[in-house]
Each structure stands twice: as C-alpha cells, then as structure tokens.
Amino acid sequence: MPPTPGHDKDGVYAIIKEIPYLTEMQKRLKSAKNVVVIGGGFIGIEISDEIKKSGVENVSVVEIEEHCLSQSYDDDFCVEMEEQLRSRGIVIYTGSKIVSIDGGEQVESVTLADGKKIVADIVILGIGAVANADLAKKIGLRIGLTGGIVVDRAMRTSDANIFACGDCAEKVSFFGGNSSALRLASIATLEARVAGANVFGIKRETPGTIGVWGTAVGNLALGTAGLTEKMAKAHGYKVISAVNESINRHPGKLSGAANVKIKLVFGANSGILLGGQVRGDASVGEIMNAISACVQNRMTAEQIAMFQSGTHPMITASPIAYGIVNAAEAAISKMVEAKDRS
Numbered sequence: 001m002p003p004t005p006g007h008d009k010d011g012v013y014a015i016i017k018e019i020p021y022l023t024e025m026q027k028r029l030k031s032a033k034n035v036v037v038i039g040g041g042f043i044g045i046e047i048s049d050e051i052k053k054s055g056v057e058n059v060s061v062v063e064i065e066e067h068c069l070s071q072s073y074d075d076d077f078c079v080e081m082e083e084q085l086r087s088r089g090i091v092i093y094t095g096s097k098i099v100s101i102d103g104g105e106q107v108e109s110v111t112l113a114d115g116k117k118i119v120a121d122i123v124i125l126g127i128g129a130v131a132n133a134d135l136a137k138k139i140g141l142r143i144g145l146t147g148g149i150v151v152d153r154a155m156r157t158s159d160a161n162i163f164a165c166g167d168c169a170e171k172v173s174f175f176g177g178n179s180s181a182l183r184l185a186s187i188a189t190l191e192a193r194v195a196g197a198n199v200f201g202i203k204r205e206t207p208g209t210i211g212v213w214g215t216a217v218g219n220l221a222l223g224t225a226g227l228t229e230k231m232a233k234a235h236g237y238k239v240i241s242a243v244n245e246s247i248n249r250h251p252g253k254l255s256g257a258a259n260v261k262i263k264l265v266f267g268a269n270s271g272i273l274l275g276g277q278v279r280g281d282a283s284v285g286e287i288m289n290a291i292s293a294c295v296q297n298r299m300t301a302e303q304i305a306m307f308q309s310g311t312h313p314m315i316t317a318s319p320i321a322y323g324i325v326n327a328a329e330a331a332i333s334k335m336v337e338a339k340d341r342s
C-alpha cells in the first residue's frame with residue numbers, strides 16, 4: 001500500500017495473492033458502479049478490462065506517466081493499448097497523480113493533483129509490488145538496493161547454506177549487471193532452475209535478468225523482450241531501431257491472420273540486439289520469446305538477418321515477410337546509411 005492519504009478506507013484494494021481477499025473484492029465489485037484503478041501498468045490495465053467486462057458501468061485508470069504501460073513499452077505501443085482500452089469503454093487519465101482517496105469510512109472518490117475528483121465505490125491499486133524479504137531480514141541476510149535478498153549469480157544468499165529465488169530475491173540486469181526491480185514469474189522460474197541445480201554443488205549461474213513480458217486486452221497483445229528504445233537510451237546506449245509490420249499468415253487473407261508489428265532495438269556501434277517489442281494477436285507470445293533468445297545470445301542484426309525460420313501458411317508469416325528477420329534487415333540498412341554519413 002502506498003502512503004496515499006485514504007488508502008486504508010473501506011473499498012480500497014490492492015492486487016495481493018490471497019484468495020479470500022480477492023473473493024471479497026470480487027463480491028464487492030458485483031454491486032459497484034464506479035471503479036477507479038490507480039496505476040496503468042500491466043496489472044492495472046488488465047484488471048480494469050476484466051472489471052469492465054464483468055459489467056461495471058464506469059471504470060477509470062489513473063496513470064501518473066504520460067502513457068499507460070510507459071515503463072514496459074515505447075510510446076507508439078502504449079498509445080495502441082490506450083486506444084484499445086478506450087474502445088472497450090475504459091476512461092484513462094494519464095499524466096495524472098492521485099493525491100488522496102476520499103470519503104468517510106467507505107471510499108467515495110479520489111482527488112487528482114489538478115483538483116479533479118472521480119467518484120469511486122471501489123479503488124484498486126495496481127502499483128507497488130515489493131520483495132517480501134521479512135524472514136530473510138529477521139535472520140540477518142543481506143538485503144539489496146531494491147529491497148530483495150542479495151544473491152550471487154548461483155542464487156546463494158550472504159549465508160552460503162541458504163539460496164533464494166523469485167520475487168523475494170534481488171536481481172541483476174543482463175544489461176550491465178546493475179540491480180533490476182523486475183519481478184516476474186518467468187524470472188522466478190529461471191532462478192529456481194539455477195538455485196535448485198546448485199543446492200548440491202554449483203552447476204549453474206543466471207546470466208542476469210533480460211525482462212520478457214506480455215500484455216493482452218481483448219484481441220490486442222503486446223510483448224517486450226529486453227530493453228525498449230526508451231530504456232536503452234536511459235541505460236546510455238546509442239541505438240538504431242527498426243520496425244516491420246507484416247501479416248502472420250500467408251496468404252494474408254487466411255482466417256485468423258493478424259497484422260504483427262515488430263520493433264527491434266540494436267546497439268548502434270555493436271549492432272547487437274538489445275531488445276524488441278511486438279504488437280499483434282496471441283502469436284505475440286512466442287515472438288517475444290524468440291526475440292529473447294536472440295537478446296540472450298547477443299545476436300547482431302546481421303546474425304538475425306541470417307536466422308533460419310520455419311514456415312507454414314496457417315501458422316507463420318510468409319518467409320519473405322518474417323517480421324524478426326525483416327526488422328533486422330531494415331536496421332542493417334539504417335546502420336549502413338549511418339556509416340556512409342559519418
């Protein structure tokens with residue numbers, strides 16, 4: 001719970017993993033008319049869509065950043081998801097900070113920094129996930145910068161006989177080794193495979209957290225593997241990015257075909273893939289994972305252009321319109337142009 005005044009009022013819920021708590025929230029939602037979700041990250045937007053689908057009349061998302069999902073995707077991807085949410089009846093306030101949750105014992109409204117009030121019978125917090133490291137603190141294990149239990153790459157804590165993995169453990173980024181605040185099931189299971197293998201002797205080390213995630217609302221899905229262009233620049237990389245849009249069936253009029261957009265971000269000097277984003281249908285899931293394999297192996301644009309893919313009309317894009325390869329080719333053209341200019 002963030003320290004926003006009024007967070008302890010009746011009708012304010014966080015998305016915590018406790019079945020009785022969430023069942024009670026669901027019961028309350030059945031009679032709610034006005035729901036405000038604080039935080040337009042992937043938990044906030046997915047829960048707001050589920051609530052809207054369940055029949056609640058007014059559902060609003062309030063996001064402090066300029067766009068929903070801006071910590072997960074570059075702006076053009078965020079805008080597409082915002083349009084999808086609006087088309088499904090969800091009201092979005094971006095660049096808006098909630099300064100108080102108001103009412104008597106029961107929540108009645110929220111107030112934004114610009115003074116606007118939004119009526120609310122239920123407020124849901126989609127923000128504020130932190131490591132649960134209480135037990136580790138009690139027994140004196142070292143705690144890291146993001147509040148997780150410090151582990152080495154073998155997932156050993158500061159006590160060599162204790163391993164930690166998952167949300168409670170501190171993470172290091174694949175990109176440069178600094179602390180990473182990402183907490184995901186995909187990271188937890190990788191770390192579990194490392195820790196489990198190492199309990200009887202060190203056999204595995206984590207390469208660091210790449211960060212791979214997806215977001216789906218209705219038939220629109222987004223996915224990221226590694227760094228977005230915004231994140232790469234914030235990490236200090238000079239980047240070259242390229243976008244490809246193609247249909248994921250061939251011919252494109254086959255039923256179930258969807259337009260898939262792929263953006264790849266490369267280090268401008270090294271040509272190495274730093275990350276990629278995908279927008280499309282359910283096929284986005286495995287495309288983001290294929291991009292992650294390229295990131296993890298530090299593949300260059302040239303190596304990706306030589307990627308050997310399989311093809312079938314009903315289940316893949318045409319081999320001449322294979323998005324990951326064509327985005328890499330487009331990036332190579334930009335790299336050549338940049339070299340010619342310098």
Ligand SMILES: Cc1cc2nc3c(=O)[nH]c(=O)nc-3n(C[C@H](O)[C@H](O)[C@H](O)COP(=O)(O)OP(=O)(O)OC[C@H]3O[C@@H](n4cnc5c(N)ncnc54)[C@H](O)[C@@H]3O)c2cc1C
Pocket residue numbers: 015017043132135165166167168183184185186187188213214
């Ligand atoms: C709404 C929501 C949606 C998400 N969606 C995704 C997604 O799409 N993709 C993704 O990769 N990640 C997603 N995540 C994140 C993902 O759920 C977590 O990263 C993942 O569950 C972490 O696994 P874990 O085993 O470390 O922790 P948990 O799954 O939290 O498991 C820890 C368990 O330990 C128990 N426990 C805690 N303290 C003690 C104790 N002292 N003694 C005994 N037991 C204890 C807890 O009750 C809990 O059951 C989502 C999270 C939320 C909240």
